[in-house]
Structures are given as C-alpha cells and as structure tokens.
Amino acid sequence: MTAAPNLLVELFVEELPPKALQKLGDAFAQGVFDGLAAQGLTCAGSRATPFASPRRLAVHITEVLAQAPDRAVRQKLMPVAVGLDANGQPTPALLKKLAALGADTSAVPQLVREGEGKAESLFHDATLQGAVLSDGLQKALGDALAKLPIPKVMTYQLEQGCELPGWSSVNFVRPAHGLVALHGSAVLQGVSALGLTAGNTTHGHRFEASADPIVLTSADGYAEQLRTQGAVIASFGERRADIRQQLDAAALAVGAGARPIEDDALLDEVTALVERPKVLTCAFEEEFLAVPQECLILTMKANQKYFPLLDAAGTLTHQFLVVSNINPQDASAVIGGNERVVRPRLADAKFFFDQDRKKSLASRVPQLDKVVYHNKLGTQGERVARVRAIAAAIGAQLGLSADTLQQVDQAAQLAKTDLVTDMVGEFPELQGTMGRYYALNDGLPQAVANAIEDHYKPRFAGDALPRGEVGVVVALADKLETLVGMFGIGNLPTGDRDPFALRRHALGVIRMLVEKRLPLDLSALLAGAVPAFGAKVNGATAALTDFIYDRLAGGLRDDGFSAQEVDAVLALRPERLVDVAQRLQAVRAFAQLPEAPALAAANKRVGNILKKAEGEVSGTVAPALLAEAAEHALFEALQAVAPQAEAAFAQGDYTANLQQLAALKAPVDAFFDGVMVNADDPALKANRLALLSQLHQAMNRVADLSRLA
Incomplete structure (x- = not known):
C-alpha cells in the first residue's frame, strides 16, 4: 500500500519576538498536528517536524490522508418509553430527533435498543463521512493559531486585495504575509488564515536569497529549498546547533583555551534573531578589562547579544563573538561595525565604575532613606535597620563570636548601598556583585565583601549558597525580612503571581537551614x-x-520521597529542618518492617481514642490499676522499649528509634484484643488512656506513624 503524501504548512510573517519564537514554533506545529489527528487525517506513523525562523512558523507532517476514513457512530436518542408509544410506533419527539439527524420514519426499524427496563434506550447507527483534508486543515489551522502562546497581540490592517468580507483588521503576533499548504506537491485549495489564501510560494533571506519568491515544489523539499535558494536554515534546532558549532570553532581558532560564555538563554535568543548565522570574532581595547568582568559581560550579552570569550581560567578576554545574519566575502566591515558599537557601551561601564569608587559604601547609607521599598513597610533605610536587627538575633541564636557579629552587622548595613550607585542604576542585575567590588575597594574585610554579594543567594533553583557564616546570616536575615514583612501586611502570593518572589525566598531559607546544617529552630527564627x-x-x-x-514538602517530594512519607514527618512540624531528611530515611526503613502496617494502624486507632477522650488525659500510669494481663504486658514492654527509643532519638539516630518500636507489635495487638479502654470504672478508664498516651508519645517522636496506615 502506497504511503499517504506528506504535508507542509507555513505561515510567513514579519520578524517574530525572539524570546518567544521557539515556543511559538513548537505550539504551531503541535496544534496543527493535533487538529488533523483529531479528525482522523493522520496515520499511526505520522510525525510532525516544527520549523521556526525569525520570519516563519511551519510544520512538516508525514503521512497525511487526503480524506479521513468513514466511521460508524452510535448516538443515543432517548429512552424507549419516550420514543415509542404503547403500540411501538414512533412518538413526535422521536421523529423530531431523527429529522435533526437527517433521518425519517424509515430509520425507526433499524434503531438499536440497549439497556433493560426503564433504562432501555434507543440508539441510532450512522456512518459519518471522513473529513476532507482541505476542510480538516482549515479547522486545525484556525484552532492552532487561536491557541498560540502569543506574548502580545498586534492589530494590523489587511493588505489591499486580500480583504475578506466583514474584515478590516487582523489580530496576530506580527503581520502575516504568506501562507503555504502543500500536500505532496499539490496546493490545498480553499485553505486560508489571517486573511491569506494558501499557495506554494514563500520568501528566503532578505539579502542573500538567490530567488524571490521561492516556488516550493513539494512538502518534502521545503527545508532544502529554503537552504539552497533562500539562504535560510528553517529548523530552530539545526540553526541553534550550527551556531553552537561555529562558536566553539571560532573560540578554538583564538587559541589559549578560549571558550565562549555558556548561556543557553542567549543562544536561544540569538538563534531566533538570525536566519543564516555566521559567527565572527571581534575585539575591544584591553584597557576596559580593568572594569569588573561581570559588568562587561552583562553589557555585551544584554545590549548587543554578543558572546564574550573567556580564557582557560574563566577570565574575560578582550575578544568576543558576534553572530551575524549575513555572510559577506569581506567581513571586516561587519566586524568593525560591531567593534564600534560595543565601545561606547564599555566606556559607559568604565565611567560608572570609576565614578562609583569615588564614594565609599558607608557614605551612601543615608541615601537609602530616600528610596521607597514598600508603601506599608517604609524605605530601604528602614528595611536595612530591620535586616540588621534580624541578623543580630540570628547571630545570637547561633552563638557567634563578637568579631563575627560585628562583621554581620557591617555587611547587613552596607548590603543595599550599591542600589544607589550609577552602575547598579544602569544594570540592576549587578546588585550585590558591585557591592562586593566597592566593599573591597573601600578596604573592608573579605568576609563582609562576600556577604554583600552573597546575601541575595540563592537567587534561583540550583544557585550556590552564601560562602561564609557572615553571608549566610545576612542572607537569612534579608529573606526573613521579606517573608515576615510581606506576610505581615497580607501581601501573599496567589496562583502564579508572586511579585516579591516569596516562594523563592522560602526555598532559600530552607536550603540554608538544611545544607548549612544550621542548629536553628524554625519557630524561634521567625x-x-x-x-x-x-x-x-x-x-x-x-x-x-x-x-x-x-x-519544604514540595521539595522533598521532588527529591523522591513519597507524599505519605513526607506527610508523616512534617505532620509533627519538626523545628530543626536539618533533621527532616534523616527522619524521612528512618520512616522509609521502618515501613519495610513486617510489624510496620499493624503498628501504623494501631497508632491511628490510639490517636482517634485520645482525641475522643473527655477532659485532659494524664501521662502517668498507676501500675496498681492495671487489671488485665494485656495491660501489664503493654506497660512492661513500654517500660523496656521507651527508654532505649528515647536514647536513640536524643542521639539523632531516628532509624534506631523506630526500629525499637517493632517490639511493641505483639503487646499492642493483645491490648486491643483483650482490653476495653472505655471501662465503666472511671479510674480504670483514665489509667488505660494514660497508658495509650504514653504509647502514642513513644511511637510519634520521629514521625506521625498513623499517616502510614
């Protein structure tokens, strides 16, 4: 059997937003494919290949049918009692329903009955004609365009000559100028979108295409024709890989272990800006290297989309790589132009750096009183005072030395001062980083300078933590100030909105407490x-x-612990977060014991009994009131097990603590089999509740084991 032809759909547009291009391309391809598949127009082996360049979104789909197969459809009409009268004749309601389906009374004998008694219903069997590809693509294309993740919609007027009845303007991410729909080598007639009618012509590179327009001969030749005639690499992935290879080759040609800076987001953005990439090597004056490399790297990346070159030690060199969208025979003009463009940017950075160093960070502290932080929480100056106070409280809880506390206070006082420098005013991303450089310029201790930079860490998932204890304390204080302040004024994150990054701050606090193994109680910290x-x-x-x-619970589940394990441990709200992972491991080991299910179920039962008990339950058992043999056995077992379990808990050996509990299974089972807790004698009842209270306390030191039941 001959395979069905392949399909090519392309939308030719003006330059698309680069940061959204890859998502737009993938969504367009998947949307068209899913729309065709839903109508039965694809085959089991059909595959979609997306294309996305600055001026096009396209998809190539293999094995697309010209018409979907007919399919049998069984539709429920109504209960038999409603559709047929006592004589078995169709009621007006049934005839009306059949008419709506394009059938008449002749279809009544063919109706199918399913169900029994009052649930018996009438069903109509019909054969639906399969969708024709042109109609199916029209629907799939419209749905795909409607669902595109467009960051910001443009409204533009249709070109003269393609205006549709009732249309005066179009809403889309960018003005569209061409539509291609090829099934094999044939144009699909009647397909349109955004006021455009599908054809077989497209356009290549603005300056380097050898033909314009390009007449596409077949769906399968699309990428090759664009490459040879249009000077365009249509595939986003191929273009990205080509740029990556050229960057590495250019760095290798420079020598001395040079390598381009690693930045996937920059590589994606540049890939979305060019159709025919050509990497060129440029340079700037070495005198600019006196400026902190973070400043130079940021201005080259953010403003010019250049790739700075680092040496083998990771230090910035005076050379950088440019990804050009043209490939001239003589590239000197392109290289020279880019070098001229970057020079003023670097000169600005050098000027800001030189000017900022003329004033110490300490002299900038009063300026923070003029910078508003939040209308309900005051200025940055007030915020700094709070961070200093919180840092002092944390330092006291940690028992830091007087010298370290003094450095903590100094770092907390100066941590925000670089916000009022010219460099950070121009490049907000450098806050903290510039503070460290200016602190070292002022002759401050290394620990203070590092803390000024590190107090923002971790800035994102996987980011490094502050380097020293001074940085950790100031970072904790800064994040706690934000969290307590925002929660205190009711400014909580909702859904996807978290403008003050409170989730990130909370995760930062958790990471520092856990990974730095800080002996701090969470409640005391807050x-x-x-x-x-x-x-x-x-x-x-x-x-x-x-x-x-x-x-914390979400992070632990991401680390591979089950929701049940996490729930059992966090139900007790352990104060020392550093202990949580060890408790989880202990719970996991306990759950493997053969006694675990019965003990977990018994623990849940004990908890329920104690919750329902009237009045306060005493924790002291009177041995003289133990009437049943099972009571004596459980009490004696507790007397033997509890001290050993408690000793293991005190030493932080949570696994051993839970292992000790296995010895309680038999006496616990016997107790519930042979003892009535709610005895008629109040004294017996109170004593038995006290015994259960001791049992409950002994079993739930590490985790709430009832959550494992």
Whole structure:
C-alpha cells in the first residue's frame, strides 16, 4: 500500500519576538498536528517536524490522508418509553430527533435498543463521512493559531486585495504575509488564515536569497529549498546547533583555551534573531578589562547579544563573538561595525565604575532613606535597620563570636548601598556583585565583601549558597525580612503571581537551614524576626510557617520521597529542618518492617481514642490499676522499649528509634484484643488512656506513624 503524501504548512510573517519564537514554533506545529489527528487525517506513523525562523512558523507532517476514513457512530436518542408509544410506533419527539439527524420514519426499524427496563434506550447507527483534508486543515489551522502562546497581540490592517468580507483588521503576533499548504506537491485549495489564501510560494533571506519568491515544489523539499535558494536554515534546532558549532570553532581558532560564555538563554535568543548565522570574532581595547568582568559581560550579552570569550581560567578576554545574519566575502566591515558599537557601551561601564569608587559604601547609607521599598513597610533605610536587627538575633541564636557579629552587622548595613550607585542604576542585575567590588575597594574585610554579594543567594533553583557564616546570616536575615514583612501586611502570593518572589525566598531559607546544617529552630527564627517591624506588621508567623513547610514538602517530594512519607514527618512540624531528611530515611526503613502496617494502624486507632477522650488525659500510669494481663504486658514492654527509643532519638539516630518500636507489635495487638479502654470504672478508664498516651508519645517522636496506615 502506497504511503499517504506528506504535508507542509507555513505561515510567513514579519520578524517574530525572539524570546518567544521557539515556543511559538513548537505550539504551531503541535496544534496543527493535533487538529488533523483529531479528525482522523493522520496515520499511526505520522510525525510532525516544527520549523521556526525569525520570519516563519511551519510544520512538516508525514503521512497525511487526503480524506479521513468513514466511521460508524452510535448516538443515543432517548429512552424507549419516550420514543415509542404503547403500540411501538414512533412518538413526535422521536421523529423530531431523527429529522435533526437527517433521518425519517424509515430509520425507526433499524434503531438499536440497549439497556433493560426503564433504562432501555434507543440508539441510532450512522456512518459519518471522513473529513476532507482541505476542510480538516482549515479547522486545525484556525484552532492552532487561536491557541498560540502569543506574548502580545498586534492589530494590523489587511493588505489591499486580500480583504475578506466583514474584515478590516487582523489580530496576530506580527503581520502575516504568506501562507503555504502543500500536500505532496499539490496546493490545498480553499485553505486560508489571517486573511491569506494558501499557495506554494514563500520568501528566503532578505539579502542573500538567490530567488524571490521561492516556488516550493513539494512538502518534502521545503527545508532544502529554503537552504539552497533562500539562504535560510528553517529548523530552530539545526540553526541553534550550527551556531553552537561555529562558536566553539571560532573560540578554538583564538587559541589559549578560549571558550565562549555558556548561556543557553542567549543562544536561544540569538538563534531566533538570525536566519543564516555566521559567527565572527571581534575585539575591544584591553584597557576596559580593568572594569569588573561581570559588568562587561552583562553589557555585551544584554545590549548587543554578543558572546564574550573567556580564557582557560574563566577570565574575560578582550575578544568576543558576534553572530551575524549575513555572510559577506569581506567581513571586516561587519566586524568593525560591531567593534564600534560595543565601545561606547564599555566606556559607559568604565565611567560608572570609576565614578562609583569615588564614594565609599558607608557614605551612601543615608541615601537609602530616600528610596521607597514598600508603601506599608517604609524605605530601604528602614528595611536595612530591620535586616540588621534580624541578623543580630540570628547571630545570637547561633552563638557567634563578637568579631563575627560585628562583621554581620557591617555587611547587613552596607548590603543595599550599591542600589544607589550609577552602575547598579544602569544594570540592576549587578546588585550585590558591585557591592562586593566597592566593599573591597573601600578596604573592608573579605568576609563582609562576600556577604554583600552573597546575601541575595540563592537567587534561583540550583544557585550556590552564601560562602561564609557572615553571608549566610545576612542572607537569612534579608529573606526573613521579606517573608515576615510581606506576610505581615497580607501581601501573599496567589496562583502564579508572586511579585516579591516569596516562594523563592522560602526555598532559600530552607536550603540554608538544611545544607548549612544550621542548629536553628524554625519557630524561634521567625519569632526573632517579628520585633524588628514594630507596629508595621500583624502577627503572621502561623501562615508563614505553613507556607515554609508547604515549600519544604514540595521539595522533598521532588527529591523522591513519597507524599505519605513526607506527610508523616512534617505532620509533627519538626523545628530543626536539618533533621527532616534523616527522619524521612528512618520512616522509609521502618515501613519495610513486617510489624510496620499493624503498628501504623494501631497508632491511628490510639490517636482517634485520645482525641475522643473527655477532659485532659494524664501521662502517668498507676501500675496498681492495671487489671488485665494485656495491660501489664503493654506497660512492661513500654517500660523496656521507651527508654532505649528515647536514647536513640536524643542521639539523632531516628532509624534506631523506630526500629525499637517493632517490639511493641505483639503487646499492642493483645491490648486491643483483650482490653476495653472505655471501662465503666472511671479510674480504670483514665489509667488505660494514660497508658495509650504514653504509647502514642513513644511511637510519634520521629514521625506521625498513623499517616502510614
């Protein structure tokens, strides 16, 4: 059997937003493919290949049918009692329903009955004609365009001569100028979109195409024709790989271990800006290397989309790589132009750096009183005062030395001062980084300078943590100030909105407590931060505590722990987050014991009994009131097991603590089999509840084992 022809659909547009191009290309291809598949126009082996360049979105789909197969459809009409009268004749309601389906009374004998009694219904069997490709593509294309993840829609007027009845303008990401729909080598007639009618012509590179327009001969020749006649690499992935290879080759030609800076986001953006990439090597004056390399790298990447070159040690060199969209025989003019363009940018960075160093960070502290942080929380100056107070409280909880506390206070006081420098005013991304350079320029200790830079860390998932204890304390204080302040004024994240990055701040606090193994209780940490705000915030530590544990739970599940394991451990709200992973491992080991299911179920039962108990349950058991043999056995087992389990818990050996509990299975089972807890004698009942209370306490030191039931 001959395979069905392949399909090519292309939308030719003006330059698309580069940061959205790859998503737009993938969504367009998947949308068209899914739309055709839903109508039965694709085959089991059909595959979609997306194309996306600055001026086109396209998809190539293999094995697309000219017409979908007919399919049998069984449609439920109505209950038999409604559709047929007592004589078995069709009722008006049934005839009306059949008429709506294009059938008449002749279809009544062929109706199918399914069900029994009152549930018996009438069904109509029909054969639906398969969709024709031109009609199916029209629907699929319209749906795909409607669902594109367009960052911002443009409204533009249709070109003269292609205006449709009732249309005066079009809404799309960019003005569209051409539509291609080829099935094999044939143009699909009647397909249109955005006021354009499908044909077989497209356009290549603005300046280097050998033919314009390009007449596409077949769906399968699309990419090759664009490459040879249009000087365009249509595939985003191929173009990206080509740029990557050229960057590496150009760096190798420079020698001395040179390598282009690694930046996937920049590579994606540049890939979306060019159709025929050509990497060229440029250079700037070495005197600019006196400026911190972060400044030079940022201005080259953010403003010019250049790839700075680093040497083998990771230090910036005076050379950089440009990805040009043209490939002239003599590239000197392109190279010279880019070198002229970057020079003023670097000169600005050098000027800002030189000017900023004329004033110390300490002299800039008063300027923070003029910078508004939040209308309910005051200025950056007030914020700094709170961070200093919170940092002092954390330092006291950690028992830091006087010298370290002094450095913590100095770093907290100066951490935000680079916000009022010219360099950070021009490049906000350098906050913290420039503070470190200016601190070293002022002769401040290395630990203070590092803390000024590091107090923003971790900035994102997987980012490094602050380097030293001074940086950790200031970073903790800064994040707690944000969290307590925002929760205190009711400014909580909702859904996808989190303008103050509170989720990231909470995860940063968790990571520092856990990975730095800080001996800090979470409740004490939060409570110690509240007094710094005075009357500005209401007590919101309960909601903030829930928020932090929720973030912790999500991270632990991502690390491979089950929801049940995480729930069991976090139900106890352990104060030392550094212990949580060890508790989880202990719970996992306990769950493998043969006694675990029965003990978990018994623990749940004990918890329910204690919840329903009237009044306060005593934790002291009177041995003289133990009437049943099973009571004596459980009490004696607890007396033997509890001290050993408690000793293991005190030493942090949570696995051993839970392992000890296995010895309680038999006496616990016997207790519930032979003892009535709610005895008629109040003294017996109270004593048995006290025994269960001791059992419950012993079993739930590491985790709430009832959550494993």
